[in-house]
Amino acid sequence: MADGLMRAGKVRTAASLYEIALRRASPLQRNAILVRQGLATYPHQRRVDLLGALEKLEGFGSHVFIGEGLATWHKTTPFLEDQRFVELAHKHASLLPIANWHWNLQTVLWALKRARGIIGDFVELGVFKGHTTIFAAEYLEFAAWDKRWHLYDTFEGIPDDQLDPGWAASNKATYSGTFSFEEVRDRFSAFPNIDVIKGRVPEVLEDSTPERIAFLHMDLNNSTAEIAALDALFDRLSPGGIIVFDDYGWATARAQHDAENQWFSQRGLEILALPTGQGLFIKPV
Template sequence: MLSDEFRFKLLVKLGSLIFKQYPFKWSQLDWLRNPWFRSYLEKFGEERGFNKERRWILRELMRLVEMVPGDTAECGAFEGAGSYLICHANAANCNFNRVHHVFDSFEGLSTPAAVDGAYWHKGDMSRGEEIVRKNLTEFSAYELHKGWIPERFDDVKEKHFAFVHIDVDLYQPTLDSMNFFYQRMNPGGIIVCDDYGFTTCPGATRAVNETLRNKPEKMIALPDGGGFLIKGISASSRGALDT
């Protein structure tokens, strides 16, 4: 019987012949075998998908805000996979009774601007509100704010936040989300932009960089896409992605 290591090396060899530019990664990682995380991926049909690394990072970043006061939010829910991880962490937090706020049109993307490139189209990523509610059934401390960003942001204008996940793909809703939530983050709070650094989302990357241009915080780009900042923690602008 072929060992896992031999099969992995064979896969890399064959893959490099077909797609030379693709950077294969090690498969011998403990987090890929975490039972709870594997069941989570299966719940959302992502066990064979390409979001695993960003889901794991989101889960880990929630650990950094365990002692940071404030609610949590997600802009762009799709089927609720990101909100599930956030709600799960909130439910286990003994320090704060947080409410998670979900903002989504549930009609897919708005019309992309020229800065967004040609990858996305109006209506892409559309999922119904009932799908998100079904996937978050085991949680009660959340609120859905249905509408186009930023029209429902006034619902939470008096609140402050510990963690915000932005996943709206396009320039304008990313810019609106960054501008609104940045000033409402408590010190030590984290903003994650799931689309940062993707060639398919140049508008989102530009919106983040524009928001932070004169701010001490900078987005830390992650190797599997996305990025995050910690409110109140300065970061060098050297090497930052720019569009």
């Protein structure tokens, strides 16, 4: 019934029914309902297409998970067995216009846990509304960590002179009047060790960057700024430090992928492409 309601556009009613169904679901049923619940938060009609794809994949077997750009089946989904993860992902889902970002969030959590023991602070370049960082900060109780997290963004979109081909329309639609720097800054008010900094990369990095970096999350959606950021920050990345490239494997971000591959290959290094669309790099010790 709930699936039919979602197809009919009655998303809130469908979400309520999914919530009721969770209370008496078996573990396997629970996973299927949680995936549907995530699709119900997607502010786009494509949720119906994703629901249809989900149902087709369920015909192949169990443990199906689907989000924007990634579907898995016959795979363990440990995040769906983690109640805290599920609750926080659902709590902040509206901050990101993409459904079921769980695999990507899991990658970032893994990197942050590993980076906790590495010398240096954390840096995020490209914050948007703060979805990934607020999720991770709450999950990890980051306020109690002996680290600082520096978040940089223009909060006004990608500067025109940094736009890669094909990004102009998306840039305008995503950023024009949809949120503000103040809104994002206030979202992190409970974390005295998180700094939200407004400015253009790479220029803003000249004045307020930590001397040592343990974790770098790169999500600037353009190759010009990301290569400039690598030039500015790579030497500050501690041995064993981790970079997660948010856009690296997405077809729409091919300019970033190619530019970063060239930058790393010139140094005898390589980024690992992940099926999430992310790229992962660990600096050699």
